[in-house]
Amino acid sequence: MKLENNVYKIQDTTVKELAEKFGTPLYVYDAEVIKEHLDRFRQGFNSVDLKVKYACKALTNMSVMKYLLKQGTGLDTVSLSEIQMGLTVGYQPSDIVFTPNCVDFSEIEEAVELGVKINIENLSNLEKFGKKYGGAVPLCIRLNPQIAAQSNTDKVDWWHKQSKFGISLDQIETVKALESKYDMHIDGIHIHSSSVIMSPEIFINGAKAVFDIAMQFEKLDFIDFGGGIKVDVGDGNEVIDVVELGKQLDVEFTAFCEKYGRRLQLWFEPGRFLVGNAGSLITTCVVRKRNGGSEFVGVDSGFNQLIRPMMYGAYHEIVNASNPNGAKEKYTVVGNICEIDNFAVDRMLPETKEGDLIVLKSAGAYGYSMASNYNSRFRPVEVFVVDGQAHLVRKRDNYEDLVRNQILIDV
Numbered sequence: 001m002k003l004e005n006n007v008y009k010i011q012d013t014t015v016k017e018l019a020e021k022f023g024t025p026l027y028v029y030d031a032e033v034i035k036e037h038l039d040r041f042r043q044g045f046n047s048v049d050l051k052v053k054y055a056c057k058a059l060t061n062m063s064v065m066k067y068l069l070k071q072g073t074g075l076d077t078v079s080l081s082e083i084q085m086g087l088t089v090g091y092q093p094s095d096i097v098f099t100p101n102c103v104d105f106s107e108i109e110e111a112v113e114l115g116v117k118i119n120i121e122n123l124s125n126l127e128k129f130g131k132k133y134g135g136a137v138p139l140c141i142r143l144n145p146q147i148a149a150q151s152n153t154d155k156v157d158w159w160h161k162q163s164k165f166g167i168s169l170d171q172i173e174t175v176k177a178l179e180s181k182y183d184m185h186i187d188g189i190h191i192h193s194s195s196v197i198m199s200p201e202i203f204i205n206g207a208k209a210v211f212d213i214a215m216q217f218e219k220l221d222f223i224d225f226g227g228g229i230k231v232d233v234g235d236g237n238e239v240i241d242v243v244e245l246g247k248q249l250d251v252e253f254t255a256f257c258e259k260y261g262r263r264l265q266l267w268f269e270p271g272r273f274l275v276g277n278a279g280s281l282i283t284t285c286v287v288r289k290r291n292g293g294s295e296f297v298g299v300d301s302g303f304n305q306l307i308r309p310m311m312y313g314a315y316h317e318i319v320n321a322s323n324p325n326g327a328k329e330k331y332t333v334v335g336n337i338c339e340i341d342n343f344a345v346d347r348m349l350p351e352t353k354e355g356d357l358i359v360l361k362s363a364g365a366y367g368y369s370m371a372s373n374y375n376s377r378f379r380p381v382e383v384f385v386v387d388g389q390a391h392l393v394r395k396r397d398n399y400e401d402l403v404r405n406q407i408l409i410d411v
């Protein structure tokens, strides 16, 4: 979204036009911004064979997934339904990687049937996989990123703390034992890094630790560094310079491949980096009130439609598209859910009145995809702006959608 002559626009369409045509609340995604981020992500890499797999749980709209396919990405999926959507929009099975966490082995069997790349993240499923497929189906193993944290004690946090993910390093001997017991073909190593990595140097140190592990596996075709790359959301916090990261990793990975004796592929699975800043949630201020000394801006949305501020304390830049240059005042922007539902507390915004269009920026990733019908409200419409055209890519829910699976019994 850009501000031109005091008008907020997505490409050539104004926020006002979108709101009038599609109603609010509405999610809008800008294809150009997705493309810019993808180009930037690829920019630093010159020598390595880079494969970008879009982590579609961030934004699972099939038109967006198809757009990214057109831009040459693969797909990172975490459920069978995501795989199905990927296949429906035209991704080749071989370009889809399935990286579920804590799933029944039957899901992995189904994914193998569909022909996608399998990523295994626990010893139990690894053993089942070996028993069932032996070396017939190559697989990737997901390692617990805490291994990397240990080598940087001052930043214990830096790679990921959610230790339920992946196989921990102290189990690597077991992995190797299973590999030889079942004659498995481990062709990839996966580490899903985290948004707390702020500098290319720290990332590179972690990558080197991964290269050391990779040397212990002889049949690798790729190393997958996952996602978790943060995007600048305008809160003043530092984000990693992806172009610089690409440049440094390009050199290090090339050196590693020489040592390994083969040219491996380098995979990344960005989600939010590609789509986060491409999306906005357009809402209408429906209530203005003062309570307990605070000025409230109540909008026609809530945490059922954008949960990140309430769930993670995430920052979203907010603009008043109806009064971009008004005198700034301090507001608490709230939604309509019947419990605490803050989008922003004590935020300086241009003077706001009922009817103004209030836009939450950087809402492309984990916005709609985490939305629910809580409070029995309809999820918003989704609009995708491509080549200057605003397309409706998902209708608003209706009452039938809400009650579709309910069975009203005689009581």
Ligand SMILES: *Cc1c(COP(=O)(O)O)cnc(C)c1O
Residues within 6 Å of the ligand: 055, 057, 058, 076, 078, 099, 192, 226, 227, 228, 229, 269, 270, 271, 272, 273, 365
């Ligand atoms: C969620 C996830 C991603 C994407 O994470 P972002 O923070 O959106 O980049 C990538 N890979 C895996 C395995 C994931 O679970």
